[in-house]
Amino acid sequence: MASGKLSPRQKMINLMYLVFIAMLAMNMSKEVLSAFGFMNEKLVENNLTATQKNTQTLSNLATKAQEQPEKYGDLYQKANTINQLSKDFTSYLESKKAFFLEKQEDPKNYESMDQSNLVDEHFFANDKFTEEGQEFLDQINGYKDEVVSILGENNPLSAVIKKRFDTSDQKKGAGTQPWLNNRYEGFPLISTVTNLTSMQMDVKTTESEIYSSLLGGQLESDVSMSNYKTILIPEKSAFFQGENFKGKVVLGRYDASLQPSEVIVNGKTITKIEDGGAVLDFPAGSVGEREVKGKFVFIENGEPVEIAINSSYAVIPKPNSAVISADKMNVVYRGVPNPMTISIPGIPDNLVKATAPGLNSVSGSGKYVMTPGSGREVTIKVSGTLPNGQSVSSSQNFRIKDIPSPQGTIRKESGHVVMPKSSLENATVGVQLPDFDFDLKLSTTGFTLKVPGQGAVVVRGNKMNSAAKKSIAKAKRGDVVTIFDIKSSLVGNSGYKIKNASPVSVEIQ
Template sequence: MASGKLSPRQKMINLMYLVFIAMLAMNMSKEVLSAFGFMNEKLVENNSTATLKNNETLANLETKAQEQPDKYGNLSKIANSVNQLSKDFSSYLETKKTLFLEGQEDPKNYEAMDQANIVDEHFFKNDKFTEEGQEFLDRINGYKNSVTELLGENNPLSAVINQRFDTSDQKTEDGTEPWLKNRYEGFPLISTITNLTSMQMDVKTTESEIYSSLLGGQLESDVSMSNYKTILIPEKSAFFQGENFKGKIVLGRYDASLQPSEVVVNGNKITKIENGGAVLDFPAGGVGEREVKGKFVFIENGEPVEIEINSSYAVIPKPNSAVISADKMNVVYRGVPNPMTISIPGIPDNLVTATAAGLNRSTGSGKYTMTPAAGREVTIKVSGKLPNGQTVSSSQNFRIKDIPSPQGTIRKESGHVTMPKSSLENSTVGAELPDFDFDLTLSTTGFTLKVPGQGAVVVRGSRMDAAAKKAIAKAKRGDVVTIFDIKSSLVGNSGYKIKNASPVSIEIQ
């Protein structure tokens, strides 16, 4: 068009044609910029809708976790962790969008957002990334890695998320190019804003897929018949010989609306079904372990599904005596509440009565405390009423022992201790009960101190008084100071007389 000898008129026509083509290109460019802007608006709107749906799903999951913590508690923790990661990452992307749009007078004038230098200067410096550019990559990879770690490598969603947020080098006609340069360098500002909004949409999509996967996986586990377990629920824990066994066999996921097509137990068909459980009523059999075997049959997808019943129960002889045991030892100690368990096999706790001087019922089935008073022995009498109305009774004697003599201590050390005079003057004298089965606290009320060559000093309380410090000051290096007649009282029961603690000796350094 520009070659050869042309007339001035033809040259003018050709020039006007070139200007026309340039104008068309400019108009096309403006239209593309506007298209990016409109796409960004649509993505922002979709993100808002996705946020609402995700929040509803998360709230639903949290409600289920409160109602059924064992089933949904861990799923709720994972979902909340994903939600927090997504919020943080999406907020970071939003700060980048705000930064890039700071200089724009009209955020809706997309045709004016054709410059690339704002993003290029922020992410790139020569052929390298700026700190902000590297941080951008790290934040993308950090979000991806954190989410997939929560899901686990074997979760199918992990591969999808890894691909969705892939920042590996991109293939080009000339080889490969870093992802950040390939996607952001030299592009108009509006395309970068749209890219960031699209990435926020990817975050919302990731959240939604994870929530659906967590809920869907649990619901699938709930409704699949292969995940049900049979549970034998006897009317009571043990049965007497000659009684009929009474109880139910139910599924692990109890559902009153669930009705089996057939139940067979020990070769017999069970026809009485109540609240999703097969009601059993048959002779308990002889003493010993008795098996309950059979099957539940359900119809799933038109096909029968069998669930095995394999359980047992124990038949014991009728009791004629009570079982009484001391929780701590085979004796009871004076001055302290001794925990005890009293029961009669086969008889409920509310039908068992136990009496003795100092015996009181405490919290818990069959739990009592015995606080013996005077004497060397106490008798506990127990009676209980059997289901047939008969009464059984028994009794047992327990020896009463005093709390043993405590061990004297200085600075919580016993026996022979070495320390300087200055330390001894400021030390506390104590009394302890080593290897005693009860956790008792003793308070020192007084002691006697003897320094070689000095008279004995009687001290009240647990610390050295002026007279004791004066005697200690006269001790020489190598002298052995003795503390004896250590008196103490039982915290919480000052009326009980504790024996004197063993002496403690201190060698002066």
């Protein structure tokens, strides 16, 4: 803009451009300073939240340590030591922030905190550190070393903490620079304040991570909501069909380590305790509503504390209808033996009789095999004799389905396959039934092969014949050879007609 002869008007315009660019640079610098200030505010808020969370966690652990010292005593001592170290270091960092900001008329006027001389004079003297600068480094390294000492060098968290509070020399250009110079010398005041707040956040994070690491998940299991389970409390123990269910769902907390001093149920002392609960095992009793009453007794502050047990359950008569289920699915398939279990609750299997076309008993324990014939549905009729001599009967309809169409395969791959001509000539054409619950063996009896530009070749068996190989030899790279009309038979039941398998396409490499 300043080269050559310029008119006074042009010189004025150029000068205005320079002033404008300088103003933009100043505004950008002010915006950056404000950004540091706003970041510092956010970090301060996060630190407050983290402090509350850590305090609550430590308080819960203290309560647990008092109630169960064998389980939580040592853990609480370590956590408490970590907490005190973190408090001391955080307070030291806060004192540094207060020192740097004490002469600021408005601590939120971030755009005025662009000077670096206050920090530089506090931490550096010529090419050395001041006493305050060396103390700052010692505080960081001291906190790091003491925390790692408590955790132990083999704790995975120790390596994270060492890296988080690393004060070793930093790379700068082709050489290195001391960490303190690299992070604080010549930087605006607001960036230093933000860095100190960020380090406080690192302390809070470290404290939280250490609590979890020390407890190994025990604290979270014992004091968090994850240790609660839902308990359904119905209004009554049994409901009739057509009634509305009435009751409530509550949260109950289980603690396997909490042992009662005594449990009494229906006048008897229960001695078997598992996972914090008393295990009950007694005759159900006669039909009707039966009560369960008693108490849990715990010792708290040297005094017995009783928790009442007051519940009930219903005893219902033995059922008089059959339960019929297909072991594999809710239908029976034609052409294969379908295993079934047939029984009537409350009646021995030898007093239960099941009949249906194609149904045969294979053992005396309610096991049957259904081999359906023609039609789309079969009815299984079941009868039995109750212990009192009364006869009961029931029936159930089952749908009859054909075996689904299989998928064609080439070299045991289905759909679209890529291979060279030489591999295709020697490949085996097969069939499979994916996601079919029965383990059936199918044998390929024939197929048709079509090469682009060639006539279709019909092949018997599962391997390429000479005509098919001759046709494949004329295929070009990129051609898609189609294998279709794939026929197969069911091994062991050649009389059942299997549907043609889906085609396979082979792209020649």
